Amino acid sequence: MAILVILSSINLFCYFKALSIADVSYVSPLMSLYIIGNMFGAYLILKQVPTFLGFIGALFILVGVYIIANSKHKNNQNIQKNKTALILILGSVITSAITANIEVLMLRMSNPTSYNFYSSVLSIPFIIIVTILVLKMSKNYNGKYWANIYIGTKKYFWPLIIIGLTYTANLLFTYQAKLISPNAAYVATIKSASILPIVIIGAIFFKEKISGKQWLGLAIILIGLAFLATN
Numbered sequence: 001m002a003i004l005v006i007l008s009s010i011n012l013f014c015y016f017k018a019l020s021i022a023d024v025s026y027v028s029p030l031m032s033l034y035i036i037g038n039m040f041g042a043y044l045i046l047k048q049v050p051t052f053l054g055f056i057g058a059l060f061i062l063v064g065v066y067i068i069a070n071s072k073h074k075n076n077q078n079i080q081k082n083k084t085a086l087i088l089i090l091g092s093v094i095t096s097a098i099t100a101n102i103e104v105l106m107l108r109m110s111n112p113t114s115y116n117f118y119s120s121v122l123s124i125p126f127i128i129i130v131t132i133l134v135l136k137m138s139k140n141y142n143g144k145y146w147a148n149i150y151i152g153t154k155k156y157f158w159p160l161i162i163i164g165l166t167y168t169a170n171l172l173f174t175y176q177a178k179l180i181s182p183n184a185a186y187v188a189t190i191k192s193a194s195i196l197p198i199v200i201i202g203a204i205f206f207k208e209k210i211s212g213k214q215w216l217g218l219a220i221i222l223i224g225l226a227f228l229a230t231n
Contacts, residue, residue: 004102005122007095009130014092022078022085025202025210029068030089032061032221035228037097039185045101048183053227060224067217103175104184112175116168186228 018027036058042048050058107115135145153160177187199218202208 001106001119001122004099004106005119005126007099008119009123009127011092011095011099013130014088014095018085018088018092021081023202023208024206025199025208025214026068026071026082027085027089028198028202029214029218029221030065030086032065032224033089033093034096034100035061035185035188035225037093038100038188039183041097041101042183042185045098046104046184048185050183050185053230054183054185057224057227057229060227061221064217064220064222064224067220068214071211071213071217100178100188101184104178107175107179112172112179115175116171190229 015031018030039050039054039058043050103115103119174187174191177190178184181187199210199214203210
């Protein structure tokens with residue numbers, strides 16, 4: 001459990017850090033790589049072998065992600081940020097490939113509700129300790145970090161409550177699906193269908209510009225998801 005908590009914390013840090021430095025319309029499609037990482041992890045850890053259509057779907061996803069990852073390299077002032085975000089997502093994919101499949105073994109010994117509770121409780125102190133250490137090593141730390149966290153939490157209390165409730169429900173449904181799915185990686189496949197609405201939300205609410213190459217990459221990713229979902 002301790003190893004799982006550490007890797008899960010690294011996974012979340014990489015994911016949220018990537019979102020903080022790059023457009024959500026760029027980061028979100030890259031998250032499809034979780035499917036491929038989880039597929040390899042399911043094979044190595046759970047001995048679950050994907051079908052031929054599963055491999056074809058993974059290939060489509062790789063192509064789509066490659067197109068999106070290179071779609072903003074020209075005439076873009078955020079090239080370095082996008083590269084950093086890509087590296088962070090790859091780090092998140094690697095840790096997720098391990099944790100997403102180890103937790104299936106633990107779910108089989110427990111149940112989704114208990115596992116969600118204990119893993120969350122153990123994660124909180126670890127994240128707080130890591131945050132304190134990072135802040136102490138930061139050159140820009142001015143001592144007002146926790147005060148700002150308190151102010152932000154108070155200001156956005158109800159949105160945070162909604163996020164917490166929906167995220168908890170998300171985890172419970174995901175854990176239950178992993179228990180009954182013939183391949184744990186297929187669960188990530190279905191969840192990746194959220195890519196399209198996320199990109200659209202980024203364009204509408206955050207005024208992010210989506211290029212033709214990005215739409216092409218998204219279309220190819222969705223084709224890959226369809227192959228994975230029908231096998």
